[in-house]
Amino acid sequence: MTNIYTPYLAKIKKIIKETHDVKTFQLELVNPESKKKFNYQPGQFAEFSVFGVGESTFCLASTPTRPEVLECSVKKAGKVTSAIHELWEGDTVGIRGPYGNNFPVKQLKGKNLVFVGGGIGLAPLRSLINFVLDNRGDYGNICLVYGARTPGDLVYKKELEDWDKTPDFATHITVDKSAGNWKGTVGFVPVILGEVAPGAENAVAITCGPPIMIKFVVKELSELGFKAADIITTLEMKMKCGLGKCGRCNIGKVYVCKDGPVF
Ligand SMILES: Cc1cc2nc3c(=O)[nH]c(=O)nc-3n(C[C@H](O)[C@H](O)[C@H](O)COP(=O)(O)OP(=O)(O)OC[C@H]3O[C@@H](n4cnc5c(N)ncnc54)[C@H](O)[C@@H]3O)c2cc1C
Ligand code: FES
Structure with a gap:
């Protein structure tokens, strides 16, 4: 066996x-x-x-x-x-x-996609972003709001530049605190999201980052008109087996490893 x-x-x-x-x-x-x-x-x-x-x-x-x-x-x-x-x-x-489960790539077809990431939380979003770029005709416009603590904490820097040059892909990069010769935006991700104000019509928002960021991002998205059903987040809980066997990752009756991490 x-x-x-x-x-x-x-x-x-x-x-x-x-x-x-x-x-x-x-x-x-x-x-x-x-x-x-x-x-x-x-x-x-x-x-x-x-x-x-x-x-x-x-x-x-x-x-x-x-x-x-x-x-x-x-x-x-x-x-x-x-x-x-x-x-x-x-x-x-x-x-x-x-x-775990995955982003609902089929249901997202035809939608405008708003990605909101913080720090290393861009990693799962990157998988979906590149998937969408490789199936470009199936999806609408892309908007990315991504932030990190300092310019040195931004991940996938080269890819961020490439995405910025991609048609119908608006990137908004921000840092909490400027450093070095940073000439870009300074401000927390939820605040910048509010300023960018991506339209909620025919759009789905996908977010991943520190829990405190997700909390304020979800609040901002609902103020922008996104319904709860149009907001997707991926959660990180401490895990051990990854298979729904050890009971380390539950939130109430939900096992993040099996029922999530995409919610
Ligand atoms: C579904 C999922 C996806 C993840 N994806 C990534 C990823 O792409 N890249 C990445 O760098 N990390 C990711 N993580 C977090 C990563 O699993 C932890 O940082 C890692 O397990 C820590 O292991 P360690 O032995 O180095 O730390 P430990 O020595 O076990 O702990 C060090 C510190 O990290 C904390 N910690 C441990 N596990 C987690 C966890 N799961 N979430 C938050 N804090 C934790 C501990 O409480 C402690 O404060 C993910 C977690 C989950 C559940
Ligand atoms: S990690 Fe073991 S039940 Fe989820």
Whole structure:
């Protein structure tokens, strides 16, 4: 019988340093059979293991429309994430998944999409954004409001520039506190969202970031006319199994790992 906790082996193809504490890992599953089995959708997550250290949960920041590599962006937080940051290109790690539900890519067809992200919370949004760009004819205009604490904390800087040059894609980047030669916007994400005021008609908003940001973003979105049904968020709870077995991630009767993380 297969053990549900056995990870697939994956080789680190490339490591991109995003900020002082975030690195993006491009991974390739070693076994061709596991490549076939690892079918994921934007919004899903995986358990990433460093052998001899432990496992941690990360969303899949890549899009299934670009199947060459799987990507996870990892912020250094504690034991496992520090060990992940010590890894080198060519090292082998374990991956279990994909787990959880996903963004409703079919229901979003024909809609204008408003993405609101904070810090590393851009990672799951990036998966959906690139999915939408790879299926451009199926979706309406895109608006992104993204912020980080300082300019140095912004992730995917090169991609942000590329998105900014993409037709029908409005990007609004902001930082809480200016530093260095930053000439861009300064202000909290919910405030900038209110200033940008994307139209709510035929639009769906998708948000991910720190809980306090999500709280004020949802408030701002409802003031802009977005109904609760048109606001999607992805939640992060401390997880262990990722499979609805250990009871670590529940909010009332809901298991974030199984019923979410997309709500
Ligand atoms: C569905 C989901 C998707 C996630 N996606 C990403 C991602 O794409 N990139 C990323 O960098 N992180 C992501 N996280 C958070 C990541 O799982 C934790 O930061 C990581 O597990 C910490 O492990 P550690 O052993 O390094 O930290 P620990 O040594 O276990 O803890 C260090 C600190 O981090 C806190 N912490 C641990 N786990 C979590 C958690 N799940 N959420 C919030 N705080 C936590 C602890 O309370 C403690 O304060 C995600 C979490 C979930 C549940
Ligand atoms: S992480 Fe074990 S039940 Fe959700």
